[in-house]
Amino acid sequence: MRTIWSHFSAYGTEYDFCEFYRLWRQRTQIGYICSFNGSITAQLVYGKRATSDIIRELSEFVNFKRPYFVQLSEGLCPKAGFSGYKRVKRSFFTLPKPSGDEANTDGLILEPDVEYVYKTAFSGEDYGLWLTDTVRRKNKGQLRMFGYESSVLTVRFCIGGAAYISDVYTPQQDRNRGYATKLLKKTSALLSGEGYTSYLCADEQTSGFYLRMGCELSGEDTAFKLKDKGK
Known part of the structure; x- marks a missing residue:
């Protein structure tokens, strides 16, 4: 969440290359997405869970944007990953x-x-x-x-x-x-x-x-x- 906040703090919502979205499950907000300069970061709110439909829609969003780098909460990662992308384990x-x-x-x-x-x-x-x-x-x-x-x-x-x-x-x-x-x-x-x-x-x-x-x-x-x- 800190990464998303840092982008918002630096650029706000004024620029096309820095976009912010909210993830919803029914009427409850469960996370945030930021698309910034060819990268996508998506983070779940602590204690919230995503459904398979939300993960699928997020995958479609990534495939549409085709960023060079994607970082997601574990609960948002599709098991099969993304076509054309290399999975990287980070510590x-x-x-x-x-x-x-x-x-x-x-x-x-x-x-x-x-x-x-x-x-x-x-x-x-x-x-x-x-x-x-x-x-x-x-x-x-x-x-x-x-x-x-x-x-x-x-x-x-x-x-x-x-x-x-x-x-x-x-x-x-x-x-x-x-x-x-x-x-x-x-x-x-x-x-x-x-x-x-x-x-x-x-x-x-x-x-x-x-x-x-x-x-x-x-x-x-x-x-x-x-x-x-x-x-």
Whole structure:
């Protein structure tokens, strides 16, 4: 729900590329949907359940929109997935609360160069769209970027006492030097001082890194990515 709220907070209902819908079961609202820039997020209200008809209609909506990325509550995922999409298992981790020497923020770059962040973590994305969205969310006080040495990360939003960290990257030539680990710990220390618990999302390839770092598994879900043509 935080992802949907972050889109609403950044853009409201003024733009065609950011649409919001409500999920209804009879006369009771059971969830929300957001279609944003080629992605769809759908979330059930806590304690609510979707019928097979609702799941089918949501599947038809996804097939009509054909976004590149879909993330749904477990109770909204069709068993067969979506034709042309790859199923991706995701794990959510809470960063350990820093203490002692790990609680310092020495060396943390509070405002890394935006161009450097793009080249390091987002070089495959459309630069114009990325920059426009990044600047807007920064101006709204929603998005923040941090760096340590050559590593960078993005704090997508801070809502309800939780800070969502994403896009943690280190240039290939500087990996295995501990930069990303220190960046995460220092960022978590800073955000903890502001009253936020930091969490992030990892796929099956990167989950092991966060477990070794001491992060606590807090949940799992399934997302869907549009397959490349010919695959």
